[in-house]
Amino acid sequence: MDVDAFIQWATMGQHGFYVWLAYGVSLVVLLLVIVQTRMEASSLRKELELEMQLKARESALVPATAREGQQS
């Protein structure tokens, strides 16, 4: 590709600042939305798995007689 033609395209006929600002900010915001959505899903899953393990360990540690004792 011709370098001059590329520069002409990249500067957007003196409107480069506005065009790239609009596209740049849009890209950042949309990526943030997607990343946040995915991170929320994965961290929630980890949290729930941890919770499940803790519950399983708890019920394994406490003997049946002790649990009966707590209830009375």
Added chain:
Amino acid sequence: MGVLKRLWHRLGSPRWFFHMMAPWQWWLGMLSALLLLTGTFWGLVYAPADYQQGESFRIIYVHVPTVIVAQSVYMALGVAGFVLLVWRMKLADVALKAIVPFGMALTALGLFTGAVWGRPTWGTYWEWTDARLISTLILLFLYFGLYALRESISSAEAAGRACAILAIVGLVNIPVIKYSVEWWTTLHQGETITLTRIRMPPEMYIPLLINLLGMYCLFGYVLIARMRSEILRRERDTTWVGAWLRGEEEGAGTDNSNGKGALHGR
């Protein structure tokens, strides 16, 4: 009738939604990335410059899809609010909560890209007397309101009802945004593309339509992904979530793998 009624009841089941929508989430995510990359590249590189506005016209390819979908998100919130109030469907409340941040982000982006476009075109970033700008700003405040209302009411059920009412009342703003350019002609131009008429050459509007479709797919993806997270959070103590976490639940893992089998299997 029986089939429709059964579908309606299944739709109300968070568990059913969680599994059924996993492959849709994957496909919509992929499709939106593909469409948005294509439309943006096309709009930036191949579409011709506008004879009046020059190159700054290319901002249309982010601005228009963003503001249109921002309004669609709000209409979806209104529908979810209505369904929640009338049928008390749990999923409607999940949707009502899950999609607010996305609509807020899109509206803010629409205002920002519009301002950046306005500077080289109208000579100003913002105009307080333009009805289109003001009604879109009100849309942003409605999103803020929905978010704040949810946070400020501790009872989840009361918060859901309050948000549903605000979402429905706020719907009056949608036609105001749409017709603002006809009722009060100030700065903002009228619609370039309507369902029946396109005042643009194809090499300009095709990338716009691609990006619009891509933005709707992104809406679908974010809606499903966030609703599924919210469902897990609310149903965390149920046996089916436990089974899903252990990989025993039917449909488990479809959100991690490519989901093809689950889609064609039904």
